[in-house]
Amino acid sequence: MLRVFRYWVTLYRRTWRGSIVINVLNPLLFLIGIGAGLGALVDDNAPAQIAGVSYAAFFAPGMLAAAAMQNAFLEGSAGVARAAGFGAYRSATPTPLRPEQLAAGHLLFITFRVLIASGAFIVVMAAFGLIGGWWALGALLGATLTGVAFAAPAAAWAVGVRKLRHIDTVFRFVIMPLYMFSGTFFAVSQLPEWIRPVSYLLPLWHGVELCRTLSLGTATITGSSVHIAYLLTLAIGGFLVARVTYRRRLHP
Amino acid sequence: MVSTHPLVEARDLTKVYPARGSTPEFRAVDGIDFALERGESFGLLGPNGAGKSTTMRMIAATSPISGGSLRVLGMDPMKQGPEIRARLGVVTQDDHLDNELTVRENLHIYGRYFGLPRAVIRERATRLLDFAQLQEKAGDQVETLSGGMRRRLTIARSLINEPDILLLDEPTTGLDPQARHILWDRLFQLKQQGVTLILTTHYMDEAEQLCDRLVVVDHGRIVAQGSPQELIHRYATREVLELRFRLDERDTAAEKLRTSVLATGGTDAEGRVELLPDRVLVYTADGEAALATVHAMSLTPLTALVRRATLEDVFLKLTGRSLIE
Numbered sequence: 001m002l003r004v005f006r007y008w009v010t011l012y013r014r015t016w017r018g019s020i021v022i023n024v025l026n027p028l029l030f031l032i033g034i035g036a037g038l039g040a041l042v043d044d045n046a047p048a049q050i051a052g053v054s055y056a057a058f059f060a061p062g063m064l065a066a067a068a069m070q071n072a073f074l075e076g077s078a079g080v081a082r083a084a085g086f087g088a089y090r091s092a093t094p095t096p097l098r099p100e101q102l103a104a105g106h107l108l109f110i111t112f113r114v115l116i117a118s119g120a121f122i123v124v125m126a127a128f129g130l131i132g133g134w135w136a137l138g139a140l141l142g143a144t145l146t147g148v149a150f151a152a153p154a155a156a157w158a159v160g161v162r163k164l165r166h167i168d169t170v171f172r173f174v175i176m177p178l179y180m181f182s183g184t185f186f187a188v189s190q191l192p193e194w195i196r197p198v199s200y201l202l203p204l205w206h207g208v209e210l211c212r213t214l215s216l217g218t219a220t221i222t223g224s225s226v227h228i229a230y231l232l233t234l235a236i237g238g239f240l241v242a243r244v245t246y247r248r249r250l251h252p
Numbered sequence: 253m254v255s256t257h258p259l260v261e262a263r264d265l266t267k268v269y270p271a272r273g274s275t276p277e278f279r280a281v282d283g284i285d286f287a288l289e290r291g292e293s294f295g296l297l298g299p300n301g302a303g304k305s306t307t308m309r310m311i312a313a314t315s316p317i318s319g320g321s322l323r324v325l326g327m328d329p330m331k332q333g334p335e336i337r338a339r340l341g342v343v344t345q346d347d348h349l350d351n352e353l354t355v356r357e358n359l360h361i362y363g364r365y366f367g368l369p370r371a372v373i374r375e376r377a378t379r380l381l382d383f384a385q386l387q388e389k390a391g392d393q394v395e396t397l398s399g400g401m402r403r404r405l406t407i408a409r410s411l412i413n414e415p416d417i418l419l420l421d422e423p424t425t426g427l428d429p430q431a432r433h434i435l436w437d438r439l440f441q442l443k444q445q446g447v448t449l450i451l452t453t454h455y456m457d458e459a460e461q462l463c464d465r466l467v468v469v470d471h472g473r474i475v476a477q478g479s480p481q482e483l484i485h486r487y488a489t490r491e492v493l494e495l496r497f498r499l500d501e502r503d504t505a506a507e508k509l510r511t512s513v514l515a516t517g518g519t520d521a522e523g524r525v526e527l528l529p530d531r532v533l534v535y536t537a538d539g540e541a542a543l544a545t546v547h548a549m550s551l552t553p554l555t556a557l558v559r560r561a562t563l564e565d566v567f568l569k570l571t572g573r574s575l576i577e
């Protein structure tokens with residue numbers, strides 16, 4: 001597993017500078033554009049709707065979780081499908097490595113990537129005074145867990161995907177709606193009552209809530225445990241399925 | 253340790269891909285038997301879809317068998333996959349090299365997959381780059397290599413673990429003639445060093461150059477086996493007359509030939525007329541005499557060529573089809 005991880009790190013070493021710049025620029029643009037721009041509008045007109053904090057403080061951890069989801073999903077789907085079709089998995093298949101080890105090593109690397117991207121995001125948040133202290137570490141782990149909860153099931157599915165456009169479709173019709181209905185940009189309590197139970201079932205909602213309560217310092221043991229349990233189930237379940245699907249694709 | 257067991261032994265080996273959605277069940281390999289001894293160079297010959305690559309994957313312990321039995325290096329590929337793979341070198345049809353990494357990094361990463369110590373990899377990589385004539389390219393990104401160089405790098409990479417058996421799946425498909433000859437030379441050198449080769453090919457000249465023993469497969473079954481010379485002797489005639497006709501004449505000429513003494517006379521292997529899309533082949537012991545017969549039938553081929561029979565003819569004779577369709 002570590003040998004596979006080392007391979008991905010070797011590749012990453014060639015591009016890490018560019019990817020760190022993106023990791024920092026991305027949240028910077030979001031926090032300036034939406035946090036400060038849209039936030040001014042929200043804070044002036046409807047401050048009560050979002051738990052009494054500034055819109056930027058409310059939005060930033062939501063975006064942190066959503067960005068972790070997006071990064072992890074793309075790495076775990078397109079990255080995996082490419083590796084399985086004509087990339088790294090193909091060259092590693094004839095070696096003593098087992099398909100399960102390829103899955104574990106790649107997921108470990110994706111976890112590492114999400115950790116770095118989330119770390120960069122939190123540094124930017126701290127620069128805006130939106131997070132601080134030990135809570136930041138909690139939010140970092142929360143965001144990383146959110147990423148893994150998406151990466152593992154995505155990899156389990158994508159290793160069998162032969163047409164990359166299927167990934168676009170899932171991104172458009174699964175991942176994008178999750179952004180909208182998981183409380184990223186606004187509180188779920190602002191949605192019509194009948195749709196709220198749906199939101200509570202969405203994995204990203206659990207990621208957003210976990211990161212937001214940790215970031216605002218309002219986390220409770222019970223609440224966080226539920227979110228963590230939900231996300232861990234997805235991550236572990238995804239990995240268990242991936243062990244089977246990887247073998248099916250790579251050892252047909 | 254000297255072992256008397258064959259390196260690879262297959263009995264009634266079968267591979268069935270189960271039906272999936274609208275694709276029906278497919279018997280890719282349908283009960284084949286063979287044994288491979290150490291130092292031997294063994295070729296699987298057949299058209300696309302004959303089951304060659306599937307057989308290779310089963311030997312390489314990267315595809316579970318569906319029936320029969322298979323032993324590789326005395327082990328069971330279903331149970332000891334990683335142990336078997338540790339002692340094989342595999343050159344797949346596509347190179348699967350890492351374009352973004354350098355030539356040397358590709359060797360290094362691959363060696364690490366085998367769990368080899370860095371120092372060992374470094375020493376072997378230098379030797380293998382030498383062997384593959386890629387010393388000057390060691391620091392270049394793989395992206396910049398030509399097709400022939402990529403192929404040589406893939407072979408060098410497959411040797412990093414000093415394998416007992418080297419499996420090559422269509423090693424020279426898609427290469428230009430010069431690159432093929434360089435590659436053959438390298439493979440021949442390996443063979444001289446005592447490396448056991450298993451290769452699939454649909455190039456007859458390749459099989460004749462590299463293989464001590466051939467198995468001809470079609471539709472997942474073995475249709476013949478033997479040394480290249482034995483196969484030619486057994487299934488083809490000494491000479492072949494190749495005729496090309498004008499388009500408007502072709503069908504009538506073919507019909508005439510098919511009913512002529514050329515098609516019906518002679519022994520079993522002889523006296524056979526084969527119609528291909530672009531030419532007519534006449535199998536005969538004496539090509540010149542056959543050509544005289546053709547002229548006597550007042551047929552006027554555009555070109556006529558008498559040549560020695562090859563494995564291509566063996567395949568045609570055995571399956572009624574040409575290898576590259």
